[in-house]
Amino acid sequence: MINLTDTPNPNDRLNLILDKISSSGIKKLNKEEKLFLESYSLGKEEEIHKKLSDEESSKTFLSDDGNFIFKLDSVEYVDDVQYINGTLIVPDLILKNKKRVKGELKGSIIVFSDSHVAVDFHRGRYDIFEFVDGLEYELDCFVDDLVYRIEE
Numbered sequence: 001m002i003n004l005t006d007t008p009n010p011n012d013r014l015n016l017i018l019d020k021i022s023s024s025g026i027k028k029l030n031k032e033e034k035l036f037l038e039s040y041s042l043g044k045e046e047e048i049h050k051k052l053s054d055e056e057s058s059k060t061f062l063s064d065d066g067n068f069i070f071k072l073d074s075v076e077y078v079d080d081v082q083y084i085n086g087t088l089i090v091p092d093l094i095l096k097n098k099k100r101v102k103g104e105l106k107g108s109i110i111v112f113s114d115s116h117v118a119v120d121f122h123r124g125r126y127d128i129f130e131f132v133d134g135l136e137y138e139l140d141c142f143v144d145d146l147v148y149r150i151e152e
Contacts, residue, residue, distance in 0.1 A: 010049040014040070059086075061149065063142040067091060067135055070146055080113035084150055088121045090131045090139075103131050109143055117147060 017033050029037070032052055039048035059072040069089040076083045090103040105128055107121030119139075121128040132139045 010036075010045040013049055013052075014045070061146055063138065063145075065138055067138055068142045070142075072150065075150065082111040084109040084111065084147065088119075088128065090128070091135070093123075093126060093131045101126055101131075105131065109147060111147055117143060119143060 013036060017029065017037060020028060020033070032055075036045065036048050036052060039045045061070045061072070063069070067090065071087040071089070072084065073086045076085065085108050086106075088105045088107065090105065092103045093101040095101065101123060103123075105121035105123045107119070107128070110118045110120060112118070119128055123131075128139070129136070
């Protein structure tokens with residue numbers, strides 16, 4: 001998903017989509033990206049950009065301290081367990097060899113029927129707790145706030 005903060009205008013959105021096509025191919029575009037490309041042939045790129053930006057901003061959550069961003073993809077229910085699926089953006093992980101692992105993790109916030117909450121986010125072989133070492137309390141507060149806001 002393209003984030004509103006990355007695309008202040010239709011031309012920036014178009015450039016991001018064209019870059020994605022160049023690097024990954026047109027088959028990797030999601031339905032919103034395809035819709036936006038089609039809007040150019042209809043002369044409605046401003047209108048569609050605004051609509052998509054509004055939707056994206058309503059699905060993007062920023063922590064008060066600025067350490068975390070969550071981009072909501074979907075909410076699913078399996079039996080009595082809720083899965084809040086999306087991308088969690090955290091500080092990058094710096095390995096001992098100075099190599100950097102980008103802090104963009106896909107996964108779920110899992111809410112159990114007893115209101116217990118767990119997080120399941122990974123990037124490759126690294127899990128969320130390797131990225132947020134020293135920020136566990138802040139992550140916990142952010143996740144609790146997210147669950148509350150999404151359930152509203």
